[in-house]
Amino acid sequence: MKDMSEKDIEQVKEKEGEDIINRLSSRDYVMALDLKGTTYDSEAFAEKIRKLRVQGKSNMTFIIGGSHGLSKAVLKKANTSISFSKMTFPHQLMQVILIEQIYRAFKIISNEPYHK
Numbered sequence: 001m002k003d004m005s006e007k008d009i010e011q012v013k014e015k016e017g018e019d020i021i022n023r024l025s026s027r028d029y030v031m032a033l034d035l036k037g038t039t040y041d042s043e044a045f046a047e048k049i050r051k052l053r054v055q056g057k058s059n060m061t062f063i064i065g066g067s068h069g070l071s072k073a074v075l076k077k078a079n080t081s082i083s084f085s086k087m088t089f090p091h092q093l094m095q096v097i098l099i100e101q102i103y104r105a106f107k108i109i110s111n112e113p114y115h116k
Helices: 006-023 042-054 072-077 091-109
Strands: 029-039 060-064 080-083
Touching (some): 006 072, 060 091
């Protein structure tokens, strides 16, 4: 994949984007993980999730892009973009980080202790 042209990369992102968009429901509140997205600390992320739940947006869908990021169409479809870091992480590691932060957010929302 290192030898791919910018055009090839865009085509891959567009194809991945179409596949992602086709899996979304109109009920989904879509949060795209993007380097240019809003950054949160754990408490602010928990507050965002809490507010969304209060607004009835409990069907939250998080989208993690491939190695080249997300297509413009996916970013446009997303209700919001969030960034966990300016660093790039392997897809599998980002899944674990995201799940841990969602777990931590629900612990915060429930006023339960969590590791700092």
